Amino acid sequence: MQPTTRVYRKQIIEGVSIPALIHNDSYFFTDLDVYEDGRVSCWNFEDLEHFKKDVRRGWVALSVPENEYISIHGLGKWSVKNASWTFDSETFIEYVSSLIKELNPHMENIFKYRQKVVKGVRIGETGTGIIYKPENPKDIFPEKIEGNSTNLLYRSGDEYYLVKATVFADLKISLNRLEKPLDLTFAELQELVDKKVVLTELPAQARVCIYGLGSFNIGECGYVIAIDQKLLEIQDQLRELRGEPGSKQICIEAYNKYLENPVSENKEQLKVSYENVPAHERMYLGDMDTKDIPIRMIIYGEQEIENWSHYRVAKARGMELPVIRIPKQKD
Incomplete structure (x- = not known):
């Protein structure tokens, strides 16, 4: 007799997040999610033995060479000088192993990776965890309050902590990423920004500390996101966590509305909603190829296509120029 009803179950795997670097041509700061089943999310997500290999081959890095750049997602990029780092590859592997042991004292049900193939297609997994805090830590099974995060800098004396x-x-x-985390309201965060305690732009030669990874002086700045844009990002996160639409969703809806009915009123709504999106997040309003270029072409004119990376490459190589088609305005 064949069963006719299919079922599935979800399993919560507890973990912790720790700072590290990914060396993928450049050096990218990242948080590694370390789980009780021995898996570590490091842009790869396989098993503990694969993770150890990633550390030893330098994919997971624990330092940035002198004068090389560190890229910190959504914050900035600086060259590194006079650095002091906490781990080498073997001590870091020991540290991560100790965290897994702490999460799983008997080292039970340690995951062993096998490549998943479905109908000839390799299936990858994301290991990025969901940030949470317990609603009432004293409860045996506390409710989880979910969260989101972004990178900022916190000034303490003459040092700046990447928080x-x-x-x-x-x-x-x-x-x-402080020895003692700080709990704030948005108003209190805004006050720290006004006092330049929380910031994004660093003075020349500032000393940056990454708790649990190391410290360094900055050299040249490749780019930095303005603090007002980071506050807009955090306000967006608060809205989304309340179940309200964020600025990106509002903009995408306005874009689709214009595509359906390209009139001046809808164009103006699109312009307002687009300019409400934090500047560093506008690239995520479209697909991976065109990004926000179609929206910019509608709002600011079709010459915006000249800022599209595909267009620039084709022009530089003397190739046929690519086209993005947008509807003509009716009125």
């Missing part, structure tokens, strides 16, 4: 600003659904904000 993880974690925003929760209860509208509280926690500054982590």
Whole structure:
């Protein structure tokens, strides 16, 4: 007799997040998610033995060479000088192994990776965890308050700490990657920004500390995201955690509305909603190829296609120029 009803179950695997670097041509700061089943998310997500290989081959890096750049997603990029780093590859592997042991004292049900293939297609997995805090830590099975995060800098004396600003659904904000995390409201965060305690732009030769990874002086700045744009990003995260639409969703809806009915009123709504999106997040409003270029062409004119990377490459190589088609305005 064949069963006729299919079922599935979801399993929560607990973990912790720790700072490290990914060396993929350049050096990218990242948070590694370390799980009780021995898996570590490091842009790869396989098993503990694969992770150890990634550390030993330098994919997971624990330092940035002198005068090389460190890229910090959503924050900035600086060259590194006079650095002091906490780990080498073997001590870091020991550290991660100790975290897994702490999460799973008996080292039970340690995951063993096997490549998944479905109908001839290799299936990858994402290991990025969901940030949370327990609603009532004293409960045996506390409810989880989910959160989101972004990178900021926190000034303490003459040093600047790279902090993880974690925003929760209860509208509280926690500054982590500090020895003692700070819990704030958005108003309190804004006050720290006004006092230049929380910031994004660094003075020349500033000393940056990454708790649990190392410290360095900055050299040249490749780019930096303005603090006002980061505050807009955090406000967006708060809205989304409350179940409200964020600025990106509002803009995408306005874009689709214009495509359906390209009139001046809808164009103006699109312009307002686009300019409400934090500047560093506007590239995510389209697909991976065109990004926000079609929206910019509608708002600011078709010459915006000249800022499209595909267009620039084709022009530089003397190739046929690519085209993005947008509807003509009716009125």
